[in-house]
Amino acid sequence: MANIRFHSCLQENQAVRDAxxxxxxxxxLGKENKxxxxxxxxxxxxxxxxxSIAVNLAITLAIWGKKTILVxxxxxxxxxxVSIPKWVSNLGLAQYLSGHAEYExxxxxxxxxxxxxxxNGGVALNPIGNLCSERFNTLLERLKEEFEYIIFDSPSLDTISDAVIISTKVDSAILVAKIGKSNLKAIKxxxxxxxxxxxxILGVVINDVSKKHYKQYLSSYKYLYNARCKNEKNEKPSKNAVLA
Incomplete structure (x- = not known):
């Protein structure tokens, strides 16, 4: 199929790459045990x-030499x-699960x-039904045969249960929370x-961490601050900063 170009924030800051x-x-390390x-x-x-977490996690694993796919x-x-060229077919997950496209x-x-x-293939008529289908199970097995890591970027859990359904079929789940936005009760x-x-549940990833808070949690890692960015003097959070 097409060659899709991804931009990664990993090139922008050493602290982000290390995170x-x-x-x-x-x-x-968790995979060694389970x-x-x-x-x-x-x-x-x-x-x-x-x-952002899903994309850059998948890219990091690929850079490490692990065959990885982002779904x-x-x-x-x-x-x-992601910008998909106009000449590229718009077939994706929705079309495969509904039986209108094949894996290749x-x-x-x-x-x-x-x-x-x-x-994703665009908006599907029946997302829940698609995720509960046997074709999703077949797809997952095929992906496990070909890749070392499969990262699923799913909708949030506030009103819909897509991620819950996917979590029953995959090995693990990660929750993402954003400093200053995510409510502790909602996370619970x-x-x-x-x-x-x-x-x-592997854990919670805290996103949008400011340099000040990052240093507070990882004060011993002074090398994280060797990188210099154009906005280094600005204490505003970086949208790409994470604290795992």
Missing amino acids: YSMLSGNIH DSKSIVITSSEPKAGKT DADMRKETTY EIICYTNIEGFKYLP RSKEKLEKVNAN
């Missing part, structure tokens, strides 16, 4: 930065975080070696939703 490396390392090959990324509310499993919206038609190559992408409710279906 994603720590997140990837924690996942890899299989965490397929992971769903979700949040308690929209705009918490889960898509956009939000079939309730058009794809917005929906897998996209990217500009990053070892990293592939499966688009999301955690409880996942626990009710016995999802294996």
